[in-house]
Amino acid sequence: MISDNDGLLLEMYLDGALAGEELMSFEKRLQEETALAQALEERSALHQFLKDQPQREQVENILPEVAKAHFKPSAKIRPLWQRSSFRIASIAAAIALIVFIWQPWQQASLYEQFGQHKNLALAERGTPNLDPSNIEKAFAAKEYQKSIPLLENYLQAYPNSIEANLYLGICHLESNHYQRSTAIFKSIAEGESSFKYAGLWYLALTAVKQKQAEQAAAYLTLIPEDSAYFGQANALLEKLK
Amino acid sequence: MNLDKDQQYLQGLKKGDRRTIENLYAQFSRQIQLLIEKNNGDAEDAKDIFQEGLMAIYDLANKKDFQLTCPFGALLYRICRNKWIDKIREKNKRQEVRLSEDLRSIGEETKDVLTLAEEAQQQSSIQAQRQTAFLQLSDLCQQLLNFVKKGIPAKDIVDQLELNNVNTYYRRKNACMGRWKSLVVA
Numbered sequence: 001m002i003s004d005n006d007g008l009l010l011e012m013y014l015d016g017a018l019a020g021e022e023l024m025s026f027e028k029r030l031q032e033e034t035a036l037a038q039a040l041e042e043r044s045a046l047h048q049f050l051k052d053q054p055q056r057e058q059v060e061n062i063l064p065e066v067a068k069a070h071f072k073p074s075a076k077i078r079p080l081w082q083r084s085s086f087r088i089a090s091i092a093a094a095i096a097l098i099v100f101i102w103q104p105w106q107q108a109s110l111y112e113q114f115g116q117h118k119n120l121a122l123a124e125r126g127t128p129n130l131d132p133s134n135i136e137k138a139f140a141a142k143e144y145q146k147s148i149p150l151l152e153n154y155l156q157a158y159p160n161s162i163e164a165n166l167y168l169g170i171c172h173l174e175s176n177h178y179q180r181s182t183a184i185f186k187s188i189a190e191g192e193s194s195f196k197y198a199g200l201w202y203l204a205l206t207a208v209k210q211k212q213a214e215q216a217a218a219y220l221t222l223i224p225e226d227s228a229y230f231g232q233a234n235a236l237l238e239k240l241k
Numbered sequence: 242m243n244l245d246k247d248q249q250y251l252q253g254l255k256k257g258d259r260r261t262i263e264n265l266y267a268q269f270s271r272q273i274q275l276l277i278e279k280n281n282g283d284a285e286d287a288k289d290i291f292q293e294g295l296m297a298i299y300d301l302a303n304k305k306d307f308q309l310t311c312p313f314g315a316l317l318y319r320i321c322r323n324k325w326i327d328k329i330r331e332k333n334k335r336q337e338v339r340l341s342e343d344l345r346s347i348g349e350e351t352k353d354v355l356t357l358a359e360e361a362q363q364q365s366s367i368q369a370q371r372q373t374a375f376l377q378l379s380d381l382c383q384q385l386l387n388f389v390k391k392g393i394p395a396k397d398i399v400d401q402l403e404l405n406n407v408n409t410y411y412r413r414k415n416a417c418m419g420r421w422k423s424l425v426v427a
Contacts, residue, residue, distance in 0.1 A: 007415040050390045059257040070270040071288040
């Protein structure tokens with residue numbers, strides 16, 4: 001464990017902000033003090049992690065785009081001729097019964113049914129230095145990967161825009177970055193803004209997309225009657241039963 | 242082992258070169274899909290596992306002094322296989338996991354493949370730990386470190402965050418980095 005002052009010096013050193021006498025004396029201490037050298041190593045690793053993130057995110061965003069052309073569901077070839085007609089009939093009947101009772105296709109397509117996003121309208125709020133129409137166009141065209149860096153840029157200029165943050169979460173959800181979308185929606189749902197229930201609704205959709213029906217239902221039940229999301233939350237709850 | 246080709250795959254993936262990534266999908270995705278589908282998974286599962294596998298190699302390749310000492314395809318296959326085993330074990334915690342021959346046998350994989358796949362697994366988990374810990378930081382810390390991530394110079398961050406001076410910035414950054422480190426370790 002290093003002192004606050006040494007932590008401060010470490011940060012300055014890693015940033016190249018130390019010079020002259022101060023730099024020389026700090027480098028000398030690094031050679032002599034094991035704890036300080038170890039702290040430098042740990043901090044450097046985290047700095048490197050941060051530095052690598054933009055490139056990593058870029059690669060991570062390309063993959064789902066390329067993946068679209070691959071991974072089509074395979075047609076399963078079953079050796080029917082090896083089975084008696086009775087066995088085939090009973091298997092078919094059992095499958096039909098299971099499908100009739102559980103309606104599993106509803107689980108699979110629930111997200112598509114309910115995951116309809118309203119158009120993003122940042123421009124209406126009037127933004128002096130940024131033209132958000134590109135973000136809105138990209139989002140409307142369902143170019144979620146493309147929208148992520150655009151929204152991040154926008155948020156850099158307007159860090160308090162909960163709407164932009166919500167839509168960034170939606171783009172992550174559409175790109176299957178569940179950890180990131182969940183973190184964003186949680187922060188919105190735990191806040192007190194007018195987007196609070198949108199946050200809950202999207203937390204539920206994140207769970208639906210991952211086929212976590214119980215988790216989704218838990219979020220949906222927190223949406224109150226006077227919220228704009230109440231009707232659709234109820235409809236989704238019905239389907240999840 | 243076609244060293245040139247494997248190195249091209251690795252460098253292309255590191256750079257995020259779209260053509261290389263398309264080649265990787267064309268070359269290896271079918272094999273992974275078959276493996277997953279034979280073992281209680283579907284095309285969607287295969288898509289996720291393949292993506293995780295590529296990102297695991299990406300993280301491994303960015304480790305200092307990393308050297309690819311086995312065929313790219315064999316490494317990717319082994320990593321995806323390990324990840325899928327973990328996923329099905331997670332799904333069937335209380336049930337015995339029945340694996341097809343493909344998942345059980347080590348086959349002709351060399352020691353290098355096994356070692357590197359193991360290393361990739363560790364690297365992925367370090368990466369995930371750091372990411373999760375980062376998301377647990379306060380909004381202010383995340384905002385400050387996001388500026389650092391984008392390579393914005395200290396004096397510009399001071400302006401953007403309306404801090405008193407550069408010294409305040411380093412003090413705050415030190416507090417955020419310290420907190421982040423403690424969350425990673427916890």
